[in-house]
Amino acid sequence: MTLPHTMTALVQTADGYVDTATGPHVTDLAPYLEHRDLPVPQPGPGQALIKVHLAAINPSDIHFIKGEYGQPRIKGAPAGFEAVGEVVAGDTPLLGQRVSFYATGSGTWSEYALTDAATLVPCRPDLAEIDAAGLIVNPLTAMAMFGIVTKSETKSMVLTAAGSQLCKLLIALGRDNGVQPIGVIRRAAQAAELRALGAADVIVAADALPLDQVQAVMRDLKPTILLDAVGDQITADLFFAMPKNARWISYGKLSAQSPKLDKMGQLIFQNKSIEGFWLTQWMRQVGKGEIAKAFAEIQARYVDGRWTTDVAGIVPLSAAMTDLPPLLAQPDGKAFIDPRQ
């Protein structure tokens, strides 16, 4: 295959970090990105070049382009972490194959992306592009965190920001494996969908927790795992309302609040604990076999319909600067960029 010398991409206009923490929301991309041509990157040792079919957009992408994520921006490099595409060059036996991947070398909001060849995930032919585009960040996090839930032997788990794509995967995993999910959301409109998906109960907490409902559900379902993407005072109040041995596992920080620990005695006398989950750390700890097994299960779940991808919409790369912000503002579903258009 002959590769072109240049490609089009959404390119970062700033380096490094900012000091703010405004969250994964954006109304205008112009301060962070520009749509322009640049040279197609060349794969180095151990790297693979992928022609991008479809890139899935996650909250972490928005955190990142704003300079608020755990790794620094690089001015002049394409943005975007996750995508599906075809391997077109590089140090890998997967040349010519369709793969899901997480870009570590050059971003996915681009016609071509670069990543570590060892991390490519070959896709089953019957896996839809829309599922393959976002096979890693949410699905692997869901599998990894649900592994913690299973190991803990709890019969129920609490999920904050339960309307997220990730939590929908977790709710389905709970439903299929006898762990009753309790979803906590801010907008009552999402409750019916989560119940239909398999949530045993849904708590609507716009500004404060409905305490009677919370106490009843904690008593009935006895959840001892709280998977938390928010990190606000409502999360802390939920944690302290949970039964003994409860573990608050933080994997995201959608809120800018600093939660107060106003019942610390529960850590001592009720054996409660607070910890974090980071997919990168998890991948370092587990073996390659466990990760490969997780990706096989992830693909099987999408193909047989136990998991589905909610699509908010697909924007052509050429129109993303204007069309992406309104798509991201939709309350439900995942946004994608198609760099072939």
Place this chain on the structure above:
Amino acid sequence: MTLPHTMTALVQTADGYVDTATGPHVTDLAPYLEHRDLPVPQPGPGQALIKVHLAAINPSDIHFIKGEYGQPRIKGAPAGFEAVGEVVAGDTPLLGQRVSFYATGSGTWSEYALTDAATLVPCRPDLAEIDAAGLIVNPLTAMAMFGIVTKSETKSMVLTAAGSQLCKLLIALGRDNGVQPIGVIRRAAQAAELRALGAADVIVAADALPLDQVQAVMRDLKPTILLDAVGDQITADLFFAMPKNARWISYGKLSAQSPKLDKMGQLIFQNKSIEGFWLTQWMRQVGKGEIAKAFAEIQARYVDGRWTTDVAGIVPLSAAMTDLPPLLAQPDGKAFIDPRQ
């Protein structure tokens, strides 16, 4: 041995709990205790009656009589958890022997106390009464928590309220086992004593942390365990200043503050965690052999001088209602009650 029918004790005047959290301080015992006669309790199956020689007073005793501890007060029952004495009746082969014990049946601020016979700790003849009186709450907690420190393989540990009797035991354990203790105290006057005892560094934090010193010591000694008896914002700030993999282990709550978690991302990206330690829970988890081994080491450490008991003073039971509060107000050393006077 013929036992009397009645005894004198400091008896609780209220039941259950209060809603306050004012801490282990008391200026007047009259709202909580009265000095009076009551029948000598009779040991039931599995119980032992002990003639109390000397009772050691811990902060948890004061929490308890005020109704602010993790177990309910019982109106009409003697207060006091810990003591040394002679077994005078009950279901035990230790009849006539000197034992250290933690009272679960009837309190130790009394001529006679009642507890589970299985938990009696026989004392070496060369163990001083003053050491034997407080052999459990602080020393066993120190041994158990230092076991966590050793298992973590950290080379340094941070101790809040480092001037406490418990922390002095921990500092000596660190000194003797190659784990550098960093003591955090409120009163600069205690620093020299802690350094002499073996503290690698002492941080004086009256109202806020000295940030330059904290950053330097965290960088130099890399402590990953924080053993915390305070639970205030200074503790939280220390925790977030510690290196990655730091564990905040809460075993007490001297402060009424609710610390804010203002850097929750560290739980995710730096693998930090917050948990509790409760001796009762630890004793349920470990085997009897491990506890017996710990008590052998505890007694050896007191007898050979690696540990010493700082004595604030001993008050006769008959004068405790008036003389105990001023003794407890002394900044250093342990207070005792002698029920034989």
